[in-house]
Every structure is written in C-alpha cells, then in structure tokens.
Amino acid sequence: MEQAGTLPAATQVRFNRFLATVYLIMAIGMVVTAAAATTVYGNPALMKRILFDSWFVWGLFLLQIIIVAWLSAAVMRMSTGAAFLLFLLYSFLTGITLSSIFVYYSTSDITNTFWLAAGMFLLASIAGFFVKGDMSAVGRFLMLVLLGWLFGWILVWLFPSPGLDRAMNFTGIVLFSALTVWDTQRLKQISTQMEGRQGAGGLAVIGALALYLDFINLFLLLLRTTRR
Numbered sequence: 001m002e003q004a005g006t007l008p009a010a011t012q013v014r015f016n017r018f019l020a021t022v023y024l025i026m027a028i029g030m031v032v033t034a035a036a037a038t039t040v041y042g043n044p045a046l047m048k049r050i051l052f053d054s055w056f057v058w059g060l061f062l063l064q065i066i067i068v069a070w071l072s073a074a075v076m077r078m079s080t081g082a083a084f085l086l087f088l089l090y091s092f093l094t095g096i097t098l099s100s101i102f103v104y105y106s107t108s109d110i111t112n113t114f115w116l117a118a119g120m121f122l123l124a125s126i127a128g129f130f131v132k133g134d135m136s137a138v139g140r141f142l143m144l145v146l147l148g149w150l151f152g153w154i155l156v157w158l159f160p161s162p163g164l165d166r167a168m169n170f171t172g173i174v175l176f177s178a179l180t181v182w183d184t185q186r187l188k189q190i191s192t193q194m195e196g197r198q199g200a201g202g203l204a205v206i207g208a209l210a211l212y213l214d215f216i217n218l219f220l221l222l223l224r225t226t227r228r
Contacts (some may be wrong), residue, residue: 036095128184
C-alpha cells in the first residue's frame, strides 16, 4: 500500500482534502456533543431522568446503537447530507448521555482530561498517518480485542472488582489509542478508493464517526482514572 509520504501528487492532494473533511466533521460532532451535555446539565428535570430513570438511559443507548448500525450499513446509499445529519443526531444523543459526568467529576478534572485525551489522540493520529505497512491484520486483531474488552466490562458490571475495573480501564486506553492509529491509516485507503464513487461523501462521515468514537472512549477512560 502506498504511504502518505510516497503518494502521487494528485492522490496526496485528494487524501489531504479528504482527511481535512473527516476531521472537520468530527470537530463539529464534538462541538454538538459538548453543547448538548452542558445544556442538559443545566436542566434539572432532564438530569434527574438521566441519573435515576434507567429505562430512559437504556433507550438513549439503544437509539445510539441503531443510528451507528444504520449509518454503517446504508452510508453508500445515502446522500452526504443525510449521513451528516445522522452523525449530528448521534453526537447530540451522546452529549445527552455524557451530561452526567458533570455530576461525578469536577470541571477541572473534565477540562484537564479532555486536553490529555486530545494530545494522545493527536499523537495516535500522527502515528497512523506515517505508519508503514498494511495494518489489515492488526485491525482484525484489534476488533477481536475490542469484543473481548466489551465482554470484560459486562463481567465487571455483573461481578464488581476494583482490580479488574482498573485493568479494564488501562487496557481500554491502550486499545482505543491503537484503534486511532488503525482508523487513521484506514482513512488513507478509503481516500484512494473514493474518487468518483457514489456515496463518497458518506465515507468521510463514517471516517469521522470512527475517530469520534475513538476519542470519546479514550476521553471517558482517562476520566475514570481521576476518580478518588
């Protein structure tokens, strides 16, 4: 696979433009999430539902899963605008569910953790941009690790264990850092396949969604480490 440093000029320009679009969409999603979280936190009635109504929270969670599944399965058949709106809806719902972090963590912890996560995400993205070699096998391995990690969290939820909880937290930080590297490298492959294809704009939305999920999970896992 051609690497970022050795791509033909036209392909390099196309990749740079595509990557800029992906990060712009991701940034817009982050702004929507932050705005939704802070707005909901300022609404006592809605915060009460999020904190004490488990059915409401599970409903939000299932709706988020449906949106991700729908977007991933049908993005090539959607218009770019429709895919983008679904991404914004997902970002908004994520902001609602994340509003509870303001109850459990101080503003300084949230702010400091956000910038730490941003720095780690940036370094991982740079690594993914310049990494050499085909990471397809690594990506498949990371997906298997992700499934195992999710199963591990189910076990922690059913059988609470402080030691296992810390281990899962540390493993998750490493995992989502690695996924950021892989997803960034995968964007290089997508950019070389998108020219002239129907739904190409939707691919930028999918790329933004993947990086958005990497960052959100990295941020939340790092935030958990600040608990006293």
